[in-house]
Amino acid sequence: MAKSSNQKLKLLYLLKMLNEKTDEDNTMTIHDMIAELERYGITAERKSIYDDLEALRNYGLDIGKRKSKTTEYFVASRLFELPELKLLVDAVQCSKFVTHKKSNELIKKIESLASHRQAQSLHRQVYVSNRVKTINESIYYNVDRLHAAIAENKKVLFKYYDYDIQKEKTFRKNGDKYSVSPYALSWDDENYYLVTFSTKYNDFTHYRVDRMTEIDLSDEERDPLPVREHFDIAEYTKKVFNMFGGEDVMVQLQLDNSLVNAVIDRFGKEIVIGRMDDSSFYIWIKVAVSSTFFAWIMQFGNKVKILSPEAVVDQYMDQLKGICSLYSD
Incomplete structure (x- = not known):
């Protein structure tokens, strides 16, 4: 790509380098920024960088500066602070229902919300490999489908399985699909559960989401709760x-x-x-x-x-x- 074409991207590359390379402990000078832009085939003068930094401040980027022998610039605050990102990483690590593969993918995305140096400190906390995790790779998307069914007031269809002593799947109901009325998703004892209501039995029941497969939304509306029935997921999980x-x-x-x-x-x-x-x-x-x-x-x-x-x-x-x-x- 010609340099003249890249010039239009100067502000975006400047935003990218500040987010990726700077934080309170890692800064860049104007000279550093000019040199980094040259790697993208972009030429820049000091005055234009000052103007760009001011434009990014007006856009909402919190750019701090520190004076020593030179003036150093850095992103002073972000949407997520480092302790918050560490908390998110810990939550993903501890989530038994998230597979090893998906855990690593999510943690990688969380790391992208920090500078590269901060991401290294997050990465050092990652001890996913030896934790007990589900092996159902589709659970991440199953949860999304189930949330959609609850929001759209629809029943869901799915197959439900256990494992036998050979660790092979054995489907309940001879492999026929369940048809249930979903009302909530609950995360309890390191597992995700779908809480459903049955008009036939006038009661609630629940299913492990990682044991569900081939989930589809039904065209049929879910069974309504009885008149004056108030469903509180917190109370339900507390007593069950x-x-x-x-x-x-x-x-x-x-x-x-x-x-x-x-x-x-x-x-x-x-x-x-x-x-x-x-x-x-x-x-x-x-x-x-x-x-x-x-x-x-x-x-x-x-x-x-x-x-x-x-x-x-x-x-x-x-x-x-x-x-x-x-x-x-």
Whole structure:
């Protein structure tokens, strides 16, 4: 390309080099900018660079300058600050539902929002390779389709599978497609779930998004919620432990005082806590009683006791007896 043609791109290349090469710790002088522009086949004079920098400031680019022996210029602030980008990288790294390939692609895009030097500090934080990740490469686009179905008030069709002991896919319903009414997507216990409502059963259920395939939007509108039914995804995930449901029951627990943090982490600061004695407290919670609810209690050993209802106490004791039977002679 001829130099005269490239001259029209001078301002864009100047914007590019400032974003990529400068930050508070890495600066450029006017001489540096002129030399860098020459690499793109663009000639420039000092006065024109001053004018261009002022135009970029008027455009909204926060250009700082620092005087020493020469005047040095740099991008002083960006849409995302470095700590925010680190937070985004960490979120992508920790997202079990995002595959290794997609994690690396997303992190690369996040790095492009920083200067090259800052991107190196982000890259040093990347430890994706050894983390447990989903192997469903299409999940990234599945989530987008499901969001579209919710926004457009449409049912979705999909196939749903598990893995057998040979680690091969086995489709439920003999490979026939599910037809469900989607109402929310929830990220719980490092997995993405689609929460749906069924008029037939008058209840909510959920599906692991990484176990869904061949997702299509239906022309049929989704089942409406019952009159006066208010769906709160936060409340739903709070009572449904790890997305394995059971019958909703109001349960009273007695807990050791050392478990206050664990209770608040699980149920939020709004949970009402009552004093039992000097060493313990009690709570009332509405939960979906299931094996995963019992597993949550088990992790605390003798620091948690189910007080009521008696039926839940009996279920828990049966579960404990079943576990003990595995180790009996």
